[in-house]
Amino acid sequence: MSLRLSLNAYNRLEDEDFKVLAAIELGMSSHAFTPVDYIARVSGLHEKEVSYRLRKLNKLKLILSRRLPRVGFAINSIAYDCLAIRSMVKSGILKAIGDALAEGKESDVYLGLSPEDIKLVLKFLRIGRTSFRQTRRLRSYVEQRDHISWLYQCRLAANKEYEALSILYKLRVRVPKPIACNRHLIVISFFDGVELAFCKEIEDPSSILLDILSEVRRVYTEASIIHGDLNEYNVLISSDGDICIIDWPQYITLDHPGSIEYLRRDIRNILSFFKRKYDVDVDLDRAIGYVTGSSSML
Ligand SMILES: Nc1ncnc2c1ncn2[C@@H]1O[C@H](COP(=O)(O)OP(=O)(O)O)[C@@H](O)[C@H]1O
Ligand SMILES: [Mg+2]
Structure with missing residues (x-):
């Protein structure tokens, strides 16, 4: 319809x-x-x-x-x-x-x-x-x-x-x-960009990945929120490399039981996309440590 x-x-x-x-x-x-x-x-x-x-x-x-x-x-x-x-x-x-x-x-x-x-x-x-x-x-x-x-x-x-x-x-x-x-x-607001999944080329994939993870870190540490459906279709990227994270109706808060599992899945989705498409390799636990604020660097 x-x-x-x-x-x-x-x-x-x-x-x-x-x-x-x-x-x-x-x-x-x-x-x-x-x-x-x-x-x-x-x-x-x-x-x-x-x-x-x-x-x-x-x-x-x-x-x-x-x-x-x-x-x-x-x-x-x-x-x-x-x-x-x-x-x-x-x-x-x-x-x-x-x-x-x-x-x-x-x-x-x-x-x-x-x-x-x-x-x-x-x-x-x-x-x-x-x-x-x-x-x-x-x-x-x-x-x-x-x-x-x-x-x-x-x-x-x-x-x-x-x-x-x-x-x-x-x-x-x-x-x-x-x-x-x-x-x-x-x-x-309209964001002039395309989904990461459909983006032909990115100049510096590692720095885009870091941008995404640092946004996810702020969402987690400052708002106590987890996206819950984070993947290469819900991140838009503009031609000059700016990003925008969309599609939040299923978000969950940290007090939700099993919330950390949702976070792991979100991060795993993003990391495996960057590994598959750009051969950028970041360890999952390392990324989780960074996003949850237990380590200050990736
Ligand atoms: N703020 C926005 N600016 C530009 N395009 C958008 C915006 N929000 C959504 N879109 C487009 O609409 C598509 C679907 O939006 P999304 O919020 O992901 O809903 P769905 O739950 O259907 O995936 C996105 O993949 C993107 O192409
Ligand atoms: Mg979507």
């Missing part, structure tokens, strides 16, 4: 449609399907207007409905995208959405533009998308509960990544600048 579907729908929506979607969404915190009188009350719209909007939203395939025991509505993930985008536009963060940078397993990442024409990155979290197949009409209550909890999981993941970036950016660790977070969408 690409964001294109959501953008097509987004362009057809009016203020009243967003009011209805937001009312359904709010209702879903206490109902599997939000009843019509609730939607009318929360949106402040007349019941007739609500019915018209519901028919339109249904045609645009943004909502799911149930007849029994009581008519009710739920939003789907396309509507969730629309609500998140709308909030960014309304709060003056976002002016336009451009090309996809990546449509991955756990997220869709798009280029965006701020009202001041600054390039932005929009990351829509889609946790566990591969295991959760969204069907147009969700039949059972259980499926509907799963659906709600899926939207909720995506929101939690976005909040978590935003939180990590906020902490790390303040410490001047080389990560994207966090700009805004709404629902399952985070807006972060």
Whole structure:
């Protein structure tokens, strides 16, 4: 499922449609399907207007409905995208959405533009998308509960990544600048670079490896955080050799049981990439000692 579907729908929506979607969404915190009188009350719209909007939203395939025991509505993930985008536009963060940078397993990442024409990155979290197949009409209550909890999981993941970036950016660790977070969408600064894995050539691989490890060391010693999915795809490098560590929703803190194992895996991933591709050899325990601060040099 690409964001294109959501953008097509987004362009057809009016203020009243967003009011209805937001009312359904709010209702879903206490109902599997939000009843019509609730939607009318929360949106402040007349019941007739609500019915018209519901028919339109249904045609645009943004909502799911149930007849029994009581008519009710739920939003789907396309509507969730629309609500998140709308909030960014309304709060003056976002002016336009451009090309996809990546449509991955756990997220869709798009280029965006701020009202001041600054390039932005929009990351829509889609946790566990591969295991959760969204069907147009969700039949059972259980499926509907799963659906709600899926939207909720995506929101939690976005909040978590935003939180990590906020902490790390303040410490001047080389990560994207966090700009805004709404629902399952985070807006972060654009870094002009490519993933290490796809980088044709690096002038001085040893010094890039040291740069990465020294950032990981600061993350560990100053923020008590471990990335948890560090590898050659989550480090971007610019043409002048600057680095940026991305993709933080699964980060863990040092008090997490077994956290050191996650750190070992992170470091092992990076070291084996540099060994394989550039024949740069650094001992794992030595690197761990450096990153955890027990030795001051690599
Ligand atoms: N701040 C950014 N600047 C430039 N490109 C980015 C940025 N963040 C993500 N990307 C691009 O999007 C891809 C996916 O982002 P990532 O955060 O790693 O999500 P995923 O969980 O899907 O791997 C990255 O590999 C990179 O190509
Ligand atoms: Mg990634």
